[in-house]
Amino acid sequence: MKPAKLSVETTGKVIICRAAIAWRSNAPLSIEEVEVDPPKAGEVRIKVISSGICGTDNHIIEGTLKTPLPAILGHEGAGVVESIGEGVSSVKPGDKVLLTAVPQCRKCDSCLHAKGNCCLKEDIFSPVGLMLDGTSRFTCRGRKVHNFFGTSTFTEYTVMHEISVVKINDAAPLENVCIIACAIxxxxxxxxxxxxxxxxxxxxxxxxxxxxxxxxxxxxxxxxxxxxxxxxxxxxxxxxxxxxxxxxxxxxxxxxxxxxxxxxxxxxxxxxxxxxxxxxxxxxxxxxxxxxxxxxxxxxxxxxxxxxxxxxxxxxxxxxxxxxxxLGEYKTRDHIPLLVNDYMKKKIDVDSVISHKLPFIKIKEGFDLLQSGKCIRCVLLF
Ligand SMILES: NC(=O)c1ccc[n+]([C@@H]2O[C@H](COP(=O)([O-])OP(=O)(O)OC[C@H]3O[C@@H](n4cnc5c(N)ncnc54)[C@H](O)[C@@H]3O)[C@@H](O)[C@H]2O)c1
Ligand SMILES: [Zn+2]
Ligand SMILES: [Zn+2]
Missing domain, CATH: 3.40.50.720 (NAD(P)-binding Rossmann-like Domain)
Structure with a gap:
């Protein structure tokens, strides 16, 4: 299977697309038009193809877990690299990737330890909702919008740090493998x-x-x-x-x-x-x-x-x-590609965990399914 074709016309430009915004907790997400800036140094802009809805996203919506709002939630995604910022070397436009909440910088104390996977480059336990340079790549109605866990997958395009982007097998089916970014x-x-x-x-x-x-x-x-x-x-x-x-x-x-x-x-x-x-x-x-x-x-x-x-x-x-x-103690960029390969060799039955697939614009229905206990994992398709 060939990598998806992408238009080079968007490189370096702001992309206007649809995203689900969490303006505040205890309120439904609203689908809005957002501006997604081009990636800066060390960053990657990704066209999202699928995203699971995780219990952690729901904790934010219900207000039990805190992250700065307004934000674009979602942290279990699969997509294709649209463009890369200066210095990015591990992925290139057209690559299939998973979008994970846990980075692997390969330089910090945790990454250098044989077992550690809680990369210190980003504090996912006290999220600030901004890129490492302290700014955001998302704007909605003239207002800056935070990211979530440096990931933000409930949007047609997102910008992430290279250290949280996992390059995977070119033949991986992107509409299913998103849940190998978190739940699996x-x-x-x-x-x-x-x-x-x-x-x-x-x-x-x-x-x-x-x-x-x-x-x-x-x-x-x-x-x-x-x-x-x-x-x-x-x-x-x-x-x-x-x-x-x-x-x-x-x-x-x-x-x-x-x-x-x-x-x-x-x-x-x-x-x-x-x-x-x-x-x-x-x-x-x-x-x-x-x-x-x-x-x-x-x-x-x-x-x-x-x-x-x-x-x-x-x-x-x-x-x-x-x-x-x-994330099950996996070092994301090293180990998650191997899990994708295991899924493709039918060693891990990822498909059985996905109970529903919905178009992205039906995200509210997806959260209703999760909150009413009617789904196991609902995957949104873009
Ligand atoms: N440690 C991590 O890296 C990590 C990663 C992803 C998710 N999480 C967390 O894992 C948890 C589960 O996530 P999920 O996506 O499977 O959520 P989910 O909503 O799909 O599943 C939670 C399940 O718990 C059941 N439940 C709720 N209250 C219960 C109770 N009192 N007794 C028995 N069962 C009860 C629900 O019916 C539901 O089936 C969440 O807290 C999420 O934030 C942690
Ligand atoms: Zn999750
Ligand atoms: Zn690290």
Whole structure:
């Protein structure tokens, strides 16, 4: 498959296109005409082809996670490079790329460490919504608009730093691989990299949305014998079972806390538990669901800004391990292209995590599907 043809006429010029603007939290996004500036040094302008809608975008819309607004949200995209700024060497116009929220500068302490993937070049935990030079490339109705996580995929064109742009296989189907920019590495990597799930083990996945579904794929690939899926929305159970979940539990169907149910079901608690929801209560439940002596609990969900996790430290003294991870501990530019190749070799069933595809202009419908619990991952097509 040949790379998409692009017009050289736009290079160096402002592009006027459509984008979904979040003017404030707790309000629907509005599709508006925006001006997208050309990329400066070290930056890349990308024509977005597809974008997933992640639970993290929804946390911003619902106001539980904070980022400067107005902004163009979206951080799970696939597209084609339109033009590059001075000094950019890892991608060129026409390249197929994934748009990720986590950079890999290859120079900071975290990037230079064999395992670290939380690149220090951008602080994604306190987002400022601007490029590294402190300015924005987006203007709407004469007003500057922030980016989100340096990514912003809910727009026909975006500008990103080269360090967050992942060049992928020329033959990758761009309408599906966008979720390999967030949900898939996050969940799959939580199982295979962070927890290092072992063959024959018992795993528990809290939250069966896009990220939790990818955890299930990772647990299965690592050879887990039993995968218990927990969600308050029983509509998620059929697809979860198709992905590899062996037992589905709705905490609302039990009088006792769900962690007590899990401990009874497993004898002494699960080998590995994963929290893919983002509430303090479910994080504590996930911790208490793993074996008190050798269980490993991985926190994936993003908790509300400034929230505090509190539990009796004795729960760790017995030997439990509590971990967290960002994007499944993958170094984005090094490892995500390999995940795309694994998907293309049918080693990772990415397509089964995508439940809906909608045209970009129906983004509001996409968020309605997520908020009403009717989708696993909804992908927007541009
Ligand atoms: N660590 C990372 O790198 C990273 C990356 C992406 C997403 N995230 C976070 O992961 C979490 C999941 O994201 P997602 O895109 O899968 O979201 P999602 O909305 O698709 O899935 C969340 C699931 O949790 C379920 N749920 C909600 N409250 C529950 C409760 N009290 N008990 C049981 N189930 C409950 C929902 O029904 C839904 O199925 C979010 O917090 C998101 O911000 C973290
Ligand atoms: Zn995400
Ligand atoms: Zn770095």
């Amino acid at each position: 590495p996050t969940g799959y990597g939580a199982a295979v990299n962070t927890a290092q799930v072992t063959p024959g083990s018992t795993c528990v996945v809290f939250g069966l949305g896009g990220v939790g579904s990818a955890v299930v794929l990772g647990c299965k690939a690592a050879g887990a014998a039993r995968i218990i899926g927990i969600d308050i929305n029983e509509g998620k159970f059929a697809r979860a079972k198709a992905l590899g979940v062996t037992d589905c539990l709705n905490p609302r169907n039990f009088k006792k806390p769900i962690q007590e149910v899990v401990v009874e079901m497993t004898g002494f608690g699960a080998d590995f538990t994963f929290e893919a929801i983002g509430t303090i209560e479910t994080m504590v439940s996930a911790l208490e669901s793993c074996n008190l002596s050798y269980g490993v609990c991985v926190i994936i969900g993003s908790s509300p800004t400034k929230s505090q996790l509190s539990f009796d430290p004795i729960k760790l003294q017995s030997g439990r391990i509590l971990k967290g991870c960002l």
